[in-house]
Amino acid sequence: MDLVIWTDGRFVTADEPALSGVDHGFTVGDGVFETCSVVDGQAFALTRHLHRLARSARGMGLAAPDEDVVRDAVQRVLDRAGATVGRLRITVTAGVGPLGSARGDGPVTLLVAAGPSAPSSLSRAVRLPWVRNERSAVAGLKTTSYAENVVGLAYATARGADEGLLANTVGALCEGTASNVLVERDGELLTPVLETGCLAGITRELLLEWAAHEGLPVREATPDELPFMVLDDVLAGRGALALAGSIRNVTPVVSLDGVDLAPGHLTYAAQDLFARRVRDGIDP
Structure with a gap:
């Protein structure tokens, strides 16, 4: 069926x-x-x-x-x-x-x-012109009031991407319309802190736990460590980008705003780690 x-x-x-x-x-x-x-x-x-x-x-x-x-x-x-x-x-x-x-x-x-579901092992993203309100009454909650995400994803799709990335109201990198964001730079894979207003993703949570257990340098960023402008560094080749979500798991971003990106080695290591640990148990 x-x-x-x-x-x-x-x-x-x-x-x-x-x-x-x-x-x-x-x-x-x-x-x-x-x-x-x-x-x-x-x-x-x-x-x-x-x-x-x-x-x-x-x-x-x-x-x-x-x-x-x-x-x-x-x-x-x-x-x-x-x-x-x-x-x-x-x-x-x-x-x-x-x-x-x-x-x-x-x-x-x-x-x-x-x-059905047909997840891809790669992602393409664009920056969205709107922001996530980290002070909203529903910030961090997974609600059915999803119009902002629908509009954001439609904007991304019209530009050949499968995800749109959001800043919050103070200019910090926050999340995608249906994913958490990971930035690879300086030998670490960083994800925005929950205080930015992003959802506490289950894939994000598991990746942080599993990476810590296996010594992979994946961590939550400090509050001011990932401004939205960090995506300019990614475009300039000074970093890499990945997304995490319950259907996509961990996927490298191979295009940002129509510019091709090279995935980072830590991103691939995190993707492999997650795929392996999923096979270890259905309800971790």
């Missing part, structure tokens, strides 16, 4: 109604979600994703769904989908509510879906 969708206890097809027309996730984007890669029919790092889902829900003021219920729904979806799917999405919304911003008092909505 190409797509399997489960919502609140039942399977639906892609052309069947799955949510109320006044579900707050639909009307105002009031919800949170997680996307996991699927490896051999199992969701990778599911426990970490479920913990982040609960953190995002709390940050939004939503009731976190019962973890056992979510795990059961995930298993039902993956059992029906088979081993060919590559992506799993878990979505929790505030449920049925008024047409305005105020929430209703009903239960949250839970939706789990699995479908």
Whole structure:
């Protein structure tokens, strides 16, 4: 099956109604979600994703769904989908509510879906003309209010790229529309600190842990260490760039703003490390 969708206890097809027309996730984007890669029919790092889902829900003021219920729904979806799917999405919304911003008092909505995925081993990026607000009420939360990311990715796609990179409001390198950023320079691979407003990515988290265990120089940057202007250094050949995300894992960036880049050796080492450790266990 190409797509399997489960919502609140039942399977639906892609052309069947799955949510109320006044579900707050639909009307105002009031919800949170997680996307996991699927490896051999199992969701990778599911426990970490479920913990982040609960953190995002709390940050939004939503009731976190019962973890056992979510795990059961995930298993039902993956059992029906088979081993060919590559992506799993878990979505929790505030449920049925008024047409305005105020929430209703009903239960949250839970939706789990699995479908195909075709990740690339390389990435191409452009710098976006907009910024991420690190002081936003939802900074660092994985919410369904994704319009900024949709617009940013469309901008990147129109320019031949598959990701757009964002600064924050004070000019620090922050993140991509759906990825964390890694900058290779001076013998280290650095990723922006969470205080920049970037998402605490699961791939980012695992890479930092695994690299520290194996002695690979990958670390979180200090608050002022990666200004957005560091991308000028990358373009000038004084650094390299990589992206990290749950579907792409770790990928070298081979083009920035239409200029070809040479991937760094640490980037390739991190990519190899991640691929190897994924094979070691499905729920690290």
